Amino acid sequence: MTDKATIRVFIADDHAIVREGLKQILAEQRDIIVAGEAENGLDAVKLAGKARCHVMLLDISLPDRNGIDVLKQIKKDRPELAVLMLSMHREDQYAIRSLKAGASGYLTKQSAPRELVTAIRLVASGQKYVSAALAQTLASQIGENHEAAAHETLSDREYQTLTMIASGMTVSEIARELSLSVKTVSEYRSRLLVKMKLKTSAELTHYAIRNQLVD
Template identity: 40%
Template sequence: MVKVLIADNHPIVRKGIKSLFKNSTEIDVVGKAATTSELFDFISQEHVDVILLEMDLPEVNGITALRRLKKDFAEMKVIMFSSHSEDVYAVSTLRAGASGYLSKSVATNVIKDAIVKVANGGIYISNELAQRLAFDESTNKPRRFFRRLSTREVEVLKLLASGKRNKHVAEELNLNEKTVSTYKARLMRKLNVDNLVDLLQQAKALELL
């Protein structure tokens, strides 16, 4: 049995997924966490094979939580489970150590398939994303859009979008303020804007937020 922890701040999601695998002979949902603190408290005491991790889990953003997980629990398998754009965040989270990325819009059988695949050492992304990563549908050339932002730039962007100032972004990511300012400047250059308001608007238009 694959032991799974659901880390999501929405009660209906936690209950729904646990109910989904209630009678499963392959997957056992051994715990639920609504915050980052609950997540780390649980895995420090209980064995878990796979974590289904919401991108916007409270206290620490999903990519930062993922980095900490892979640092402290290197063998832990993590599937990011989110409503955010797969095109951007799947690549960023895989770079940060995730073993898979699941959109919250997928069919329930896909959740099972992804968990089993990751538990057996595989990587899960949708077939559609795999095709888009390989070739642009119109030009048949490798796409560069997915590589436009680094994982750290995505982290900084999400924290800025949540209303945090440079100082607080630096504290959460364990960086200095100057480095955060550098990342912000890179983001503005890559998204072709010259102020924070336009940066966030452009990011939303590109489904980066």
């Protein structure tokens, strides 16, 4: 961060109420200002550079692109930008994938405002932010004996398709939600079934529930 006095934050979230809530929280902090905002992934990528921000708060569920895809593009264009992922999903669902894709931290939207401010200041200083629970999860995965679970072998889009199928959505509904063709979503479904050595959507759903991948 070049300006030690002020942390410039960019908010990317498709819900206007969420953006306004975040702005109110940050307006109370003397060392943080909101330098810009976007309601979709395309604008987040385009406007982040113009806003000259230090930290981006990025929703993982955007209407036009998956948040992790947006994260990867932003880190490619602006590797120095600290990106703090915000999500309705529990940490164990997307946090590790976000960190591997280049995020500086991950927060659920249920987090307390004080935790949000702490996380922003930490990642702005060049550090990573993870909760105590996530830190424990990461620590447990260190070591030669850690064997990846079947869902950990999936690509980000395959994993997203898995969680949406397990939540009860049809291929057509997923295609609409992700702005993809039914054929593309069907290919993701076929690939993840092969990787996980499963045969049906019912088996996928059972696996996701057993491994607490869906609420």
